[in-house]
Amino acid sequence: MRKVIYLLSIVMFFFKTSATANYEKNFYDYSIESITGETINFKDYKNKVTLVVNTASYCGFTKQYDELQELWDLYKDKGLIVLGIPSNSFNQEKNTNADVKKFCEINFNINFPLATITEVKGENAHEIFLWAKENHGKSAVPKWNFHKILINKEGKVEDTFASFTKPMSKKIRLKIEKIL
Numbered sequence: 001m002r003k004v005i006y007l008l009s010i011v012m013f014f015f016k017t018s019a020t021a022n023y024e025k026n027f028y029d030y031s032i033e034s035i036t037g038e039t040i041n042f043k044d045y046k047n048k049v050t051l052v053v054n055t056a057s058y059c060g061f062t063k064q065y066d067e068l069q070e071l072w073d074l075y076k077d078k079g080l081i082v083l084g085i086p087s088n089s090f091n092q093e094k095n096t097n098a099d100v101k102k103f104c105e106i107n108f109n110i111n112f113p114l115a116t117i118t119e120v121k122g123e124n125a126h127e128i129f130l131w132a133k134e135n136h137g138k139s140a141v142p143k144w145n146f147h148k149i150l151i152n153k154e155g156k157v158e159d160t161f162a163s164f165t166k167p168m169s170k171k172i173r174l175k176i177e178k179i180l
Contacts, residue, residue: 022135023135023156025131026154026155026156027042027045027050027128027131027151027155027156027157028042028043028045028046028155029042029043029155030042030127030128030131031043032085032115032116032118032126032128033116034113034114034115034116035086035097035100035101035114035115035116036097036101037097037116040083040113040115042128042155045081045151046155047079047153048079048080048081048153049075049079049080049081049150049151049152049153049158049176049179049180050080050081050082050083050150050151051068051071051080051081051082051083051148051150051151051167051172051176052083052085052128052132052148052149052150052151053068053082053083053084053085053146053147053148053149053167054085054086054087054089054118054120054142054145054146054147055068055084055085055086055087055093055114055145055146056086056087056088056090056092056093056145056146057086057092057093057094057099057100057103057104058092058093058094059090059092059144059145059146061144061145061146061163062145062146064146064166064167065084065104065107065108065110066108067166067167067168068082068084068110068112068167069082069108069109069110069111069112070167070168071167071172071173071176072111072112075176075180076112078180079153079180080176080180081112081113082112082113082167083112083113083114083115084104084110084112084113084114084115085114085115085118085120085126086100086114086115086116086117086118087117087118087119087120087142087145088117088119089119089120089121089122089125089142090144090145092145093117094117096117097116097117100114100117101114120142120147121141121142129141129142132149132157132160135156135157136149136157136160139160140157140160143162143163144162144163145163146163147160147161147162147163148160148161148162148165148167148172150172150175150176150179152179153179158175158179159175
């Protein structure tokens, strides 16, 4: 029995995906440029729940924009921010912010906040993605487009959701409702 516990301990150590969260900084200490060039100060999102999603125009998951807008419409008056962060980290985004903005408005009638085209993985990732990885571990690192990071009202990573998890899934909605 001791051998089993020992082996399980070793396995758990090597497959641990969440970093020890010390949170020297929180989400509200950061900002990002909007798709139109203004600064989005995350401190303006204080005491709200934020769903950060790296997006792309040419991805098989691009239809999730519809559900992101639906989620925004459903919960924005209750304190949810949906923040789309277009990224070409996976080589599936348009070349300019103006093209992304036009694409989102025409095809999906998006009116939730969008950031400028931003790196979301690797050493050149925007600092918010580096912060999320440092404090939540590998699950916060986008493996593909439409990866979702849920930030709670305290400005900490509450949970992450893979690209396959649709924005209006029961899993995401229940988690949002729980922390709103």
